[in-house]
Amino acid sequence: MRGRQLGEADRILTLFTLERGKLDAVAKGVRRARSHLAGRVELFTECDFLMHRGRSLDVIVSAEIRRSPWARLVEPARYAVAGVVVELIDAFCEPDLALPDVYELLVAAIAAIAASSSPRALLPRFSLRLLEMLGLAPPLHSCVRCGGDLPAGTVWLDAQSGGLIGPECRERGYALPELHEADVANLRALALPKGDAGGAALLATAGAAAAVDELVAHHLGKRPKAIGQLAGLGA
Numbered sequence: 001m002r003g004r005q006l007g008e009a010d011r012i013l014t015l016f017t018l019e020r021g022k023l024d025a026v027a028k029g030v031r032r033a034r035s036h037l038a039g040r041v042e043l044f045t046e047c048d049f050l051m052h053r054g055r056s057l058d059v060i061v062s063a064e065i066r067r068s069p070w071a072r073l074v075e076p077a078r079y080a081v082a083g084v085v086v087e088l089i090d091a092f093c094e095p096d097l098a099l100p101d102v103y104e105l106l107v108a109a110i111a112a113i114a115a116s117s118s119p120r121a122l123l124p125r126f127s128l129r130l131l132e133m134l135g136l137a138p139p140l141h142s143c144v145r146c147g148g149d150l151p152a153g154t155v156w157l158d159a160q161s162g163g164l165i166g167p168e169c170r171e172r173g174y175a176l177p178e179l180h181e182a183d184v185a186n187l188r189a190l191a192l193p194k195g196d197a198g199g200a201a202l203l204a205t206a207g208a209a210a211a212v213d214e215l216v217a218h219h220l221g222k223r224p225k226a227i228g229q230l231a232g233l234g235a
């Protein structure tokens with residue numbers, strides 16, 4: 001997911017693995033031209049790794065590429081959206097904690113982004129699914145403050161509380177973003193697991209997309225850096 005230099009020729013890579021979740025590993029000699037790892041251990045690339053345990057960090061012995069979406073991720077909007085995906089997984093997932101459903105989500109998201117002509121529109125569904133897998137998903141049928149059923153019609157986003165609120169909990173004088181009935185229906189559809197109505201290709205309404213961005217920023221404590229690059233592209 002990311003890397004930093006170590007000494008003259010090595011890099012420490014942050015990987016997201018099926019068996020162990022997020023972990024740091026050393027790629028020795030990877031910055032030398034003749035390294036057998038160079039060109040394989042790249043961002044967004046899915047590999048089979050052989051590793052051995054070092055004193056503090058695991059060391060990558062070999063890497064075989066399973067899927068490399070690079071040919072299609074060089075397109076700037078796709079690259080930037082894929083950057084948001086790995087930034088969110090990196091920020092939300094603890095090291096050495098296996099999260100196989102998040103792994104599956106990551107692989108599916110990168111493949112969908114690499115094939116999409118409007119990759120930005122895939123982010124809300126990815127983000128909602130990720131929040132759901134981490135136990136942070138907003139309730140979408142009840143008010144996050146009082147637990148009452150949300151009414152049909154307009155509700156409000158209360159990102160500080162991590163969800164939506166109905167009119168009974170809306171305090172006068174606080175301007176919270178409004179969500180219309182279509183946005184709420186869209187959020188509910190986006191949050192459904194794979195295979196249910198809509199599927200991974202389901203696109204977000206502008207209101208739903210903005211609400212998901214706010215909720216992610218709330219749980220993360222900041223806005224993802226890679227979102228700024230998206231804005232720069234006008235995506």
Ligand SMILES: [Zn+2]
Binds near residue numbers: 143145147165168
């Ligand atoms: Zn309420």
